[in-house]
Amino acid sequence: MNEAALTLEGWYALHDFRSLDWTTWTAADDEERAVALEELHAFMQEWGPVEEAKEGSSAVYSIVGQKADFVMMFLRESLEALNALETAFNKIAFAQYTTKAYSYVSIVELSNYAAGGSAGDGSDPMLNPHVAARLKPILPQAKHICFYPMNKKRELADNWYMLDMDKRRELMHSHGLIGRGYAGKVKQIITGSVGFDDWEWGVTLFAEDALQFKKLVYEMRFDEVSARYGEFGPFYVGNLLTEESFEELLKL
Numbered sequence: 001m002n003e004a005a006l007t008l009e010g011w012y013a014l015h016d017f018r019s020l021d022w023t024t025w026t027a028a029d030d031e032e033r034a035v036a037l038e039e040l041h042a043f044m045q046e047w048g049p050v051e052e053a054k055e056g057s058s059a060v061y062s063i064v065g066q067k068a069d070f071v072m073m074f075l076r077e078s079l080e081a082l083n084a085l086e087t088a089f090n091k092i093a094f095a096q097y098t099t100k101a102y103s104y105v106s107i108v109e110l111s112n113y114a115a116g117g118s119a120g121d122g123s124d125p126m127l128n129p130h131v132a133a134r135l136k137p138i139l140p141q142a143k144h145i146c147f148y149p150m151n152k153k154r155e156l157a158d159n160w161y162m163l164d165m166d167k168r169r170e171l172m173h174s175h176g177l178i179g180r181g182y183a184g185k186v187k188q189i190i191t192g193s194v195g196f197d198d199w200e201w202g203v204t205l206f207a208e209d210a211l212q213f214k215k216l217v218y219e220m221r222f223d224e225v226s227a228r229y230g231e232f233g234p235f236y237v238g239n240l241l242t243e244e245s246f247e248e249l250l251k252l
């Protein structure tokens with residue numbers, strides 16, 4: 001059998017996309033809307049202490065276009081914690097004015113391609129602060145988010161999973177070089193979703209300048225890993241929502 005890349009996993013991830021039901025929101029009276037906003041506020045207030053306790057990170061972004069109106073991105077210690085969050089949201093009054101648009105379940109993942117393919121020295125990788133910070137990343141609250149799921153091809157002529165480790169490492173090296181050209185401009189979080197959701201990875205990018213998403217993704221299309229082996233799902237792009245700008249968006 002071919003050698004699988006070794007992976008390290010960190011926090012579980014839920015990208016929870018919702019749409020606003022403007023018909024019911026505008027039909028609600030002032031008091032109903034106030035209750036909904038108050039419950040939304042209370043729900044979001046719980047995110048800070050979780051982050052301070054280093055048990056997860058959360059962010060909310062509006063989504064541009066008709067695929068969804070906003071996304072809540074949650075990183076947590078377990079699938080149970082993610083499940084509890086979506087259930088808690090569904091129970092608040094505000095949820096009655098939203099519909100489910102899309103969701104993605106995955107886990108923060110690092111692979112050993114860049115580490116030279118070695119399995120490490122046997123020590124706990126979480127003791128390495130650089131590794132720990134990447135496996136349990138605090139979401140940067142950058143102005144923009146870009147999310148899309150992707151696969152690596154498994155076709156007879158182009159099958160990523162049939163390439164030997166050295167070849168994959170060589171290809172991933174070139175992928176990493178392109179990525180590094182965007183250091184300081186785009187932060188990427190790769191989450192693995194084999195066994196969890198419909199694609200193999202989720203790609204979440206953050207940037208202050210949304211144009212850098214297009215530049216990075218376009219440049220990668222010419223790199224063999226993406227050009228030959230990449231298969232991409234729907235793209236979601238959006239703008240940071242603070243509690244204040246979320247309320248502003250909902251104001252009639």
Ligand code: 76R
Pocket residue numbers: 005110111113114150152172175176178179180182183186188190201203216217220221226230
């Ligand atoms: O983790 C590292 O920094 C080491 C190098 C590296 C790995 C192993 C790396 C660097 N990536 C890795 C793994 Mn990546 N990445 C994507 C996409 O749109 C496309 O064409 C592809 C979507 C982007 C935009 C991106 C960005 N990467 C992966 C994997 C797992 C592959 C596997 O295991 O087979 C996927 C699916 C994937 C996809 N990558 C980087 C970036 C950027 C910006 C970097 C540089 C990060 C840095 O050096 O800070």
